[in-house]
Amino acid sequence: MKEVKNICCIGAGYVGGPTMAVIALKNPHIKVNIVDINEQRIADWNDADLDKLPIYEPGLKEVVAETRGRNLFFSTNVDQGIQDADMIFISVNTPTKTYGKGKGQAADLKYIELCARQIARVAKRDKIVVEKSTLPVRTAEALKDILSNSESGFKFEILSNPEFLAEGTAIDDLMAPDRVLIGGDDTPSGQEAKDTLSAIYEAWVPKEQVLQTNVWSSELSKLTANAFLAQRISSINAMSALCEETEADVDEIARAIGMDSRIGPKFLKSSVGFGGSCFQKDVLNLVYIAKSYGLTEVAEYWDQVIQLNDYQKRRFADKIIKKSYNTVNDKKIAFLGWAFKKDTNDTRESAAIYVADHLLDENAQVVVYDPKVPAEQVYADLEYLNTHDPEEIRKRVKIVNDPYEATSEAHAIAVLTEWDEFKEYDWNKIFASTLKPANVFDGRNILDKKALEVIGFNVYNIGK
Numbered sequence: 001m002k003e004v005k006n007i008c009c010i011g012a013g014y015v016g017g018p019t020m021a022v023i024a025l026k027n028p029h030i031k032v033n034i035v036d037i038n039e040q041r042i043a044d045w046n047d048a049d050l051d052k053l054p055i056y057e058p059g060l061k062e063v064v065a066e067t068r069g070r071n072l073f074f075s076t077n078v079d080q081g082i083q084d085a086d087m088i089f090i091s092v093n094t095p096t097k098t099y100g101k102g103k104g105q106a107a108d109l110k111y112i113e114l115c116a117r118q119i120a121r122v123a124k125r126d127k128i129v130v131e132k133s134t135l136p137v138r139t140a141e142a143l144k145d146i147l148s149n150s151e152s153g154f155k156f157e158i159l160s161n162p163e164f165l166a167e168g169t170a171i172d173d174l175m176a177p178d179r180v181l182i183g184g185d186d187t188p189s190g191q192e193a194k195d196t197l198s199a200i201y202e203a204w205v206p207k208e209q210v211l212q213t214n215v216w217s218s219e220l221s222k223l224t225a226n227a228f229l230a231q232r233i234s235s236i237n238a239m240s241a242l243c244e245e246t247e248a249d250v251d252e253i254a255r256a257i258g259m260d261s262r263i264g265p266k267f268l269k270s271s272v273g274f275g276g277s278c279f280q281k282d283v284l285n286l287v288y289i290a291k292s293y294g295l296t297e298v299a300e301y302w303d304q305v306i307q308l309n310d311y312q313k314r315r316f317a318d319k320i321i322k323k324s325y326n327t328v329n330d331k332k333i334a335f336l337g338w339a340f341k342k343d344t345n346d347t348r349e350s351a352a353i354y355v356a357d358h359l360l361d362e363n364a365q366v367v368v369y370d371p372k373v374p375a376e377q378v379y380a381d382l383e384y385l386n387t388h389d390p391e392e393i394r395k396r397v398k399i400v401n402d403p404y405e406a407t408s409e410a411h412a413i414a415v416l417t418e419w420d421e422f423k424e425y426d427w428n429k430i431f432a433s434t435l436k437p438a439n440v441f442d443g444r445n446i447l448d449k450k451a452l453e454v455i456g457f458n459v460y461n462i463g464k
């Protein structure tokens with residue numbers, strides 16, 4: 001096993017930031033440098049006011065408070081970070097390609113490749129390079145190729161160490177992971193590298209939960225895990241449509257099947273559709289990979305998970321329109337929530353974006369309240385779709401800081417994110433100020449339907 005005194009992580013995002021903060025917390029003898037080309041992001045990570053960290057995650061600021069300046073550092077000096085490190089994590093973004101071959105499906109690996117080339121160019125000694133980003137199976141081959149062809153002649157051992165944290169619970173997930181997965185070569189130097197990384201995690205993760213595999217299994221396990229999780233949500237959401245036709249209740253069904261120990265209770269919460277930066281991107285990537293190996297049936301199987309999710313988002317918007325006497329033209333629709341799930345300020349691929357877009361097609365006025373998402377993010381999300389003129393978006397979409405202002409005079413109220421505070425509102429007060437009939441569309445099934453009906457609301461749920 002090699003001694004690691006200095007770690008560098010390239011990418012100070014949702015994964016790099018929290019993951020390295022916890023590694024630093026649990027390994028006070030290791031200096032951890034997180035580097036990023038985004039100057040604003042690094043400035044925010046270094047802000048003296050811990051409420052200004054670029055990522056909101058419960059428990060994160062406490063970990064950063066303890067480690068920052070002790071053995072955790074944030075910098076834009078990528079070259080220096082690489083040079084100083086014994087081990088380099090690559091945790092940059094791997095979005096779906098928006099151009100060229102594989103557009104709309106394949107993962108865009110340009111940032112990964114840039115990192116590999118930069119490591120090859122500036123490294124002054126041997127390094128262990130760890131893929132932290134989610135990558136298509138066999139990416140390590142390309143990394144190895146770039147690094148082993150560098151003129152320096154130094155040796156780079158490549159490991160795959162995918163991250164399984166979920167946003168909103170990132171710190172809890174990192175503190176007590178179900179497992180840590182480390183893939184690497186079965187050569188003596190590969191084994192040594194795997195053991196070196198294992199030891200860092202074993203500072204707090206029980207040894208039996210640190211799993212070592214070959215590098216390809218590790219890469220593909222990450223895509224498989226996300227595909228299985230996303231598939232469960234699409235499966236229960238498919239049943240929700242059937243429930244709405246048959247008076248069955250999707251939450252009761254989830255409970256009934258979840259008690260079967262072979263199925264289990266988690267990830268069976270029917271919703272307006274899954275969002276987030278990972279599920280859609282990773283399933284589409286899997287579809288692309290299967291297709292590229294000529295495995296058409298496999299590709300089509302997983303593609304259905306995405307199609308069903310798109311259907312679920314559209315179905316929710318259509319229901320709002322249908323129950324609004326088939327027109328939302330110039331009607332105020334109040335959105336409670338914009339983030340893709342509670343306890344995060346992340347909005348990437350949030351179902352709210354697509355529901356709003358569909359309502360904008362019908363000339364609705366959308367008023368958004370989310371406790372953590374800033375107004376400019378909402379506009380950026382809608383503009384990114386390129387489906388409506390930015391001026392029109394700003395005319396039709398308003399963002400407010402008060403849920404009572406959002407719902408006042410609204411023709412319909414839609415719950416898009418399952419923020420706990422929505423359950424605590426004074427719904428009598430909301431009822432008094434909203435237009436009648438007072439329609440609530442609970443896209444997360446979190447509100448007390450009976451209590452709201454007693455007040456006078458019509459409550460439309462998913463799968464009930």
Ligand SMILES: NC(=O)c1ccc[n+]([C@@H]2O[C@H](COP(=O)([O-])OP(=O)(O)OC[C@H]3O[C@@H](n4cnc5c(N)ncnc54)[C@H](O)[C@@H]3O)[C@@H](O)[C@H]2O)c1
Pocket residue numbers: 010011012013014015016035036037038041078091092093094111114115132133134135163164165166167277278
């Ligand atoms: N977000 C999650 O919950 C999550 C969980 C598990 C895995 N992942 C995977 O982890 C990876 C990172 O995701 P994320 O959500 O942290 O992304 P992110 O966009 O939040 O962060 C990536 C960061 O990398 C930086 N970057 C890009 N190229 C760079 C370069 N050449 N040099 C220096 N910095 C560079 C960007 O500026 C950005 O700040 C992705 O592959 C993703 O699929 C994400």
Ligand SMILES: O=c1ccn([C@@H]2O[C@H](COP(=O)(O)OP(=O)(O)O[C@H]3O[C@H](CO)[C@@H](O)[C@H](O)[C@H]3O)[C@@H](O)[C@H]2O)c(=O)[nH]1
Pocket residue numbers: 134163164165166167168226229233266267268269270271272273274275276277278279340341
């Ligand atoms: O029963 C459920 C569970 C989740 N969701 C939705 O699914 C999306 C994703 O939620 P979640 O998986 O909790 O958050 P992510 O941060 O996207 O985490 C997923 O994606 C990460 C990035 O790859 C992985 O690391 C995690 O293991 C994986 O759970 C969100 O919109 C949720 O609201 C549901 O609709 N029903």
